[in-house]
Amino acid sequence: MDFRLGESSETRRAEVREFLDAHMSLALEERVYRTGVSHDEDFTRALVERGWMAPSWPVEFGGQGLDPEEMVAVGEELRLADAPMYGIGTTMMVATVVLAVGTDEQKAEIIPKALAGDIVIVLGFSEPEAGSDVAAATTRAVPDGDEWVINGQKMFTTNAQIGDYVFLLTRTNAGVAKHKGLTMFLVPLRQPGVEIQAVFTLSGERTNIVYYNDVRVADAWRIGDVDGGWHAMTVALTNEHAAGFAAAIDRLLRAAESWARTTTDDDGVPRLEDGTVREALGRTAIDLEVSRLLQRRVAWMAATDQAIVAEGPMSKLFSSEALSARAQDMVEVVGPDALRSYFDPTAPAHGVIEHMLRFSLGTTIYAGTSEIHRNMIAQRGLGLPRNR
């Protein structure tokens, strides 16, 4: 057995760190927070120049052919730095789906622009009445000649206000089982009938409600078969389910360690000397290690072509729940000063602990709630009967 990432992964890690030293700053981190937009043109430009828009893609498709272990190292560093990657993440996730199930014309139109950082693609899955049960979507797409007419409403379309396309989940057949009547489209966002309404969230991230009123889209923008949208969704969600929040726990731990080393109690003793503080730091370090291992296991299985069953959900479930629990612990351990907010000039460790408390709440909800992941683990991993 070998628990180290390969040597090449550590090389990639060093390269990413060097890149971040040059292109990431506290000012940029603050701007991302204040605007709520995890996307930055200069940063994206630099990433494109470095050839890192799709590092895992094969070289012939414009990637760098990095293996899953190398991608673990790259992802850990980018997330640890809280680099503005969200817009790039959704764009490349959809580009990956286009590469897998799109037509030649779609690939020719989308892939080069995505790789060049010229377009932002956002996700239109959730609806007011369909969150975790995303296949219950009711946004309608009705054929009209070689076009489709779309009516409905989507929730949590982050970056819609700067987006070029939305990867939209629509209902094209209401007379069959819910998974079998869905169709995916890549809909240009800047057109009549698309109305974007800002929604502000606890972590500071801005997201949106998007209304679609008689929005017309050419059939050429359909991704996958008519009524075959669930397949394209599965391709997209498989990537999401392999997620984990080890890097966020790492951010929390580093901030807490910095606070404990630099703050003293009323007697002038460093807080790092306090048994309660030490126990909370120890537990956070343990949860970080476990989160890392569960996440790396998924990468290792992917790299060795093993079927990933419950391992992805385990990584997402454990790390998001651990992040929430440890952020709460840390706020209690730090005491009143933990109330000082992220980027408030008076906050310890520039308020990362306070931010992680708020940020953690979303992690157990988006990309499948903890309950959805527990269902997957119980049914697919443990073989328990389906629940009702």
Added chain:
Amino acid sequence: MDLRPSDEQLQLIDAFGALYAKESTAERVRAAEPLGFDDRLWTQLVELGALSMAVDEDHGGWGASLLDLELVAEEHGRALGPAPLLESQVACRLLARIEGAAAADLLAAALTADRLVTVSPRTAASGTLALVPAGAVATDVIVRDGDRLVALPLDGTRTVPVTVGSQPLADVPVDRSSLASATVLADGAGAEVLDRALDDWLVLTAGALAGMAERAVRIGVDYAAEREAFDQKIGAFQAVGHRLADVATASAGATLLAREAAWADGEEPARRAELAAMAFSFAAETARDATAVALHVHGGYGFMLEYDIQLYYRRSRGWTNVLMSPAAAARRVADRRYGPKGAT
């Protein structure tokens, strides 16, 4: 990265797994209560090489890695092995690290099973060595006395309490004169040597607890997949399935972390001690929670002695707390990361 044990390790797992399947059945585990010692299992473990594998060729063994031992410990925990495997392996590794004839002689006697040597994680400051692991069946216990390490023969008075985990523990009265006349294994650096042994112990116990948790989850899942209530299998209720999913997830993490900690013993020395404490703390919490959830899933049957899950519940508490609590292990993680209190 390679998370699969080697072919040799898989053979090792198979060999010990087969032994436990035959010689450490639930019936035998029950029959060994309340002492928690099965002589026949112990003899066969020694014959299979459970002790000689723990030390290198120079000391008469075959030099298995701590990871090899950890993989065996998982099997031990899965089967709730009523034998002082971990205690003896830890003692042998400790003796092999010490120079001198006294340690060499005791090690040789331990490897041939002429003596059964254990280690006390506690000192005799109060006049009693309390709850010595394997103390009820061992012939000798290694104790720290100030900065010395001594071997005390356990031929005098000892009290064997009945304990929740049915372990062969003993309270041993120790006065100054018995410490003064005991065989000196190391005259200096005793604390360091003992601490190193404790790290081994934490890793191996983490492996055993991870194995125990994994089996407990399986027992709970099997029951939930079969038992019906309100016209469906109870495993279909999210109130049941989700709790099992949580402990199954923790169990996977505990196994990975125990293996990583054991692997680090040879491969990543800078993190060895930190990972040992991490692995123990996490596996202890996991076994604690997994056995409680699996027991609860059984409803009233889980409360009956007849069902095996209670054997797991009780040992998860016993095997953990005879060493240290998960919280104490978390503080030990901090000691390893930041230096002991007072050193920051």
